[in-house]
Every structure is written in structure tokens, then in C-alpha cells.
Amino acid sequence: MKFVIAPDSFKGSLTAKQAALAMATGIRRVFPRAEYTLVPMADGGEGTVAALVDATGGQLVQVPVHDPLDRVVTASYGLLGTSNTAVIEMAAASGLQFVDAQTSNPLLASTYGTGELIKDAVARGVDRIIIGLGGSATVDGGAGMAQALGVHLLNEAGQELPHGGGALTHLTRVEMSELDPRLHQVEILLAADVNNPLTGSEGAARVFGPQKGATPAMVTILERGLAHFATVVKHDCCRDPSRKPGAGAAGGLGFGLLAFTHAEVKRGIDLVLQYTDFARQVVGADYVFTGEGQVDFQTEFGKTPLGVSRAARQVVPGVPVIALAGSLGSGIDALDDDFTAVFAAPSGAKDLHQAIADAPADVALTAENVARLIKRLK
Known part of the structure; x- marks a missing residue:
């Protein structure tokens, strides 16, 4: 089984690379022998x-x-x-x-x-x-x-x-x-x-x-x-x-x-996808994980998770794409055609300082729980 993990940064808490590592950490707890390809992403801004x-x-x-x-x-x-x-x-x-x-x-x-x-x-x-x-x-x-x-x-x-x-x-x-x-x-x-x-x-x-x-x-x-x-x-x-x-x-x-x-x-x-050679790296993927700090109605206007999803499905039509976010905003129902599921990562109510400190563990835990669901449904 191959997982491609390609998130943007979670602004203020995780770089794209740290977010990808956290997702991989959680999924490995469920699928320790799977193949993992980590492709940290950005959209031209920070990261x-x-x-x-x-x-x-x-x-x-x-x-x-x-x-x-x-x-x-x-x-x-x-x-x-x-x-x-x-x-x-x-x-x-x-x-x-x-x-x-x-x-x-x-x-x-x-x-x-x-x-x-x-x-x-x-x-x-x-x-x-x-x-x-x-x-x-x-x-x-x-x-x-x-x-x-x-x-x-x-x-x-x-x-x-x-x-x-x-x-x-x-x-x-x-x-x-x-x-x-x-x-x-x-x-x-x-x-x-x-x-x-x-x-x-x-x-x-x-x-x-x-x-x-x-x-x-x-x-x-x-x-x-x-x-x-x-x-x-x-x-x-x-x-x-x-x-x-x-x-x-x-x-x-x-x-x-x-x-x-x-x-x-x-x-x-589009530039980041090109220069990371994403199309080649996603070949053979069984699941694609992406995400960023906030997923909401703006995501459909060219944000990183949307770009990752569409690029992945051009190479592997129908591949499940899961987005993890620090928080979910309004309008995510408009993303139904582009993501198999969207999850918020924080584990419980907490202030901003604590949420930033807990981000690596929370993202890993959310990815692990998604992986457990995947395993149950296989």
C-alpha cells in the first residue's frame, strides 16, 4: 500500500515538512509496512x-x-x-x-x-x-x-x-x-x-x-x-x-x-507541483493525504489542498484524497467533489498557544484515526 503525503504548512504551528512527518507518523502506527512518499507543498507564499x-x-x-x-x-x-x-x-x-x-x-x-x-x-x-x-x-x-x-x-x-x-x-x-x-x-x-x-x-x-x-x-x-x-x-x-x-x-x-x-x-x-515532480511521485498511490492550517470556502480558489487533489487524480483517477486541517471553516460542502473526507486535527478545546504546541501530536493522532478507519473498511 502506498501513501502520498503532500500538505502545505499549518501557518504558525507546522511547516509543510513537519506536517507531512506528523501525518506519516500517525499512519505508520496502523500501516507500519506501507510505502510512504512525503512531498511538502506550498502555493507560492510562506514555505x-x-x-x-x-x-x-x-x-x-x-x-x-x-x-x-x-x-x-x-x-x-x-x-x-x-x-x-x-x-x-x-x-x-x-x-x-x-x-x-x-x-x-x-x-x-x-x-x-x-x-x-x-x-x-x-x-x-x-x-x-x-x-x-x-x-x-x-x-x-x-x-x-x-x-x-x-x-x-x-x-x-x-x-x-x-x-x-x-x-x-x-x-x-x-x-x-x-x-x-x-x-x-x-x-x-x-x-x-x-x-x-x-x-x-x-x-x-x-x-x-x-x-x-x-x-x-x-x-x-x-x-x-x-x-x-x-x-x-x-x-x-x-x-x-x-x-x-x-x-x-x-x-x-x-x-x-x-x-x-x-x-x-x-x-x-502549479509551480510547486511541477518542481517537486509531484505527478511522478503520486504514481501508484492508494491514498493521498494533504491539508493546511484552515480548510474552508477559500480552498476551492486554488489553495494547496485543492491543487494536490486535482493533480493526484489526473495521474491516479479516483484515488481517495483526505485533507487534514488545523480548523474547518464555512463552505467546505463545496469541496465534496475534490476530497474523499476532510478532518479537523485539534484534540479538544484549547487556547491558541496550546493548540500550536500540540499540533504535531494532534495531526499525527488524526492521521492515525483516519488510517484505522481505512483499515476497518478494507
């Missing part, structure tokens, strides 16, 4: 680097970069073991973890550090870069990233704009003559799970700005700045990716990468 590095026997690279508020920090990205590919989570340099309620300011926050990670990967001679667009503290349209790569964003006096989305309304000219030429030889794939454009009612400022601490007045400034940025880029660079799906991802970083590099937006889960 993508770890999932792909683990799956390919790659390595982590640490780089000094600037965080969203221009403080020097150490961030890491991955080099895959099976291809000349780097994988970067933009949040590693430009994420919300670098700010708090007192320091968060989307008018000042910059993606410059993400550009520094890209620049380091290019200097190492990679052929391809996968960039996870999620968890950003920024709404600068990728302006800081572009500046780190050699793009000059100039005001009326010919001076470089300061970092942050709040400065974009002062942009007069975009100068690309010093953009790192090596970027033209690198394929860049943007892993995103949102299709928002750069501006408008569904754009980066109005939808995601408040999540990063933007007040209504800040949202107005950011929206105006992003729209102006797109206008100047269109005039000076003859490119206008502002309406492309994903341009608004990560505070508009999607737009900056589409405008200044040869980037293409992909669904994050």
Missing part, C-alpha cells in the same frame, strides 16, 4: 522555498539585504538541486514580519530588499527564478525592487525617488539604461494566488493596503502613486502590465516585475 529546496535536495543562500524600512537584515532564498533555478519568497526581505503596529507605514515600505535577493541570484548565474508573491509589507508597485536592479526612478529635478509607495506621485522619468543586463537571460516565474490588477477597486492599494496598515488617507495616496507610476512606465518604457492578472500581487510587486523583467505570472501551487 515555498523550504518545500522546493527539500524536494530537490537544494540549498539555502543567506544574503544581507534591506528590509521594508531600509534596515539591514539577513534574508535567505533557495537554489534548487535539480535545475539551475533560484526560488525567492519576497516576504523574506520585504514581508510583514519586519514591521509592527508602531513601525508599519506602507507609504515608506519598499521592495528594495527583494531586488537585492534577485540581484544576488542573477550574479550566481541562475537560468530561472521563481518568486513567491505573498506576505508583503509594501505597496510600492515594485519600485524599490526595480531600483535595486539598476532602474532609476527620477523626480522633476533628476534626483532618485526615495523608497516607498508614497513617493511615486513625484515620479517624472524612468531610466532603464543601467538595469542589470543579465536579467534578459533569466526566466522569471511569479508564483501568485491572486489575480488583482495594479489599480482600481480591486487593485493593490485599495484591497491590500489596509491589511498592511494603510489608513483611508494613505490608500488614496498609494492609489494615486501606483496609477502615476504605471502611466510613466507606459510612456518611458512602452509597457503597461498594470491590468494584467497578478500585477497587484504583493503590493504591486507583480507589476514591477512584469514591467522591468521578462516575468510571467503562474499559479503558485
Whole structure:
């Protein structure tokens, strides 16, 4: 009997690898002689680097970069073991973890550090870069990233704009003559799970700005700045990716990468499935286990468990797929066609701190109980 175990992380408690190990631990108590294939998953957000590095026997690279508020920090990205590919989570340099309620300011926050990670990967001679667009503290349209790569964003006096989305309304000219030429030889794939454009009612400022601490007045400034940025880029660079799906991802970083590099937006889960060689690993599976921290109505919109289920059933039609979650939300009845069953892992009522501490044991226990049911029904 073969079990394929391919969960995403349980955010705040288990990495994808830890979740997979916990599930395997529980199932082995019932089927100790079964075959187990563990494929930690992600969808382009937190855990993508770890999932792909683990799956390919790659390595982590640490780089000094600037965080969203221009403080020097150490961030890491991955080099895959099976291809000349780097994988970067933009949040590693430009994420919300670098700010708090007192320091968060989307008018000042910059993606410059993400550009520094890209620049380091290019200097190492990679052929391809996968960039996870999620968890950003920024709404600068990728302006800081572009500046780190050699793009000059100039005001009326010919001076470089300061970092942050709040400065974009002062942009007069975009100068690309010093953009790192090596970027033209690198394929860049943007892993995103949102299709928002750069501006408008569904754009980066109005939808995601408040999540990063933007007040209504800040949202107005950011929206105006992003729209102006797109206008100047269109005039000076003859490119206008502002309406492309994903341009608004990560505070508009999607737009900056589409405008200044040869980037293409992909669904994050599809990229992870491809680079973990999931289709090959699921061949012959009798059962597939997946999961993440919360399974609810949003799961059907391209989240990891859904991607795993559909990819598995393309290879092994009708294979039972079981999802385990830290919690279950509303709307899971919409998932009936994609999952054989969905289970919540916590063992009894407990506070958040205790639930996080108990997560490995609870996931293992739930997987064990599912395995016992499988054994009884065989």
C-alpha cells in the first residue's frame, strides 16, 4: 500500500515538512509496512522555498539585504538541486514580519530588499527564478525592487525617488539604461494566488493596503502613486502590465516585475507541483493525504489542498484524497467533489498557544484515526 503525503504548512504551528512527518507518523502506527512518499507543498507564499529546496535536495543562500524600512537584515532564498533555478519568497526581505503596529507605514515600505535577493541570484548565474508573491509589507508597485536592479526612478529635478509607495506621485522619468543586463537571460516565474490588477477597486492599494496598515488617507495616496507610476512606465518604457492578472500581487510587486523583467505570472501551487515532480511521485498511490492550517470556502480558489487533489487524480483517477486541517471553516460542502473526507486535527478545546504546541501530536493522532478507519473498511 502506498501513501502520498503532500500538505502545505499549518501557518504558525507546522511547516509543510513537519506536517507531512506528523501525518506519516500517525499512519505508520496502523500501516507500519506501507510505502510512504512525503512531498511538502506550498502555493507560492510562506514555505515555498523550504518545500522546493527539500524536494530537490537544494540549498539555502543567506544574503544581507534591506528590509521594508531600509534596515539591514539577513534574508535567505533557495537554489534548487535539480535545475539551475533560484526560488525567492519576497516576504523574506520585504514581508510583514519586519514591521509592527508602531513601525508599519506602507507609504515608506519598499521592495528594495527583494531586488537585492534577485540581484544576488542573477550574479550566481541562475537560468530561472521563481518568486513567491505573498506576505508583503509594501505597496510600492515594485519600485524599490526595480531600483535595486539598476532602474532609476527620477523626480522633476533628476534626483532618485526615495523608497516607498508614497513617493511615486513625484515620479517624472524612468531610466532603464543601467538595469542589470543579465536579467534578459533569466526566466522569471511569479508564483501568485491572486489575480488583482495594479489599480482600481480591486487593485493593490485599495484591497491590500489596509491589511498592511494603510489608513483611508494613505490608500488614496498609494492609489494615486501606483496609477502615476504605471502611466510613466507606459510612456518611458512602452509597457503597461498594470491590468494584467497578478500585477497587484504583493503590493504591486507583480507589476514591477512584469514591467522591468521578462516575468510571467503562474499559479503558485502549479509551480510547486511541477518542481517537486509531484505527478511522478503520486504514481501508484492508494491514498493521498494533504491539508493546511484552515480548510474552508477559500480552498476551492486554488489553495494547496485543492491543487494536490486535482493533480493526484489526473495521474491516479479516483484515488481517495483526505485533507487534514488545523480548523474547518464555512463552505467546505463545496469541496465534496475534490476530497474523499476532510478532518479537523485539534484534540479538544484549547487556547491558541496550546493548540500550536500540540499540533504535531494532534495531526499525527488524526492521521492515525483516519488510517484505522481505512483499515476497518478494507
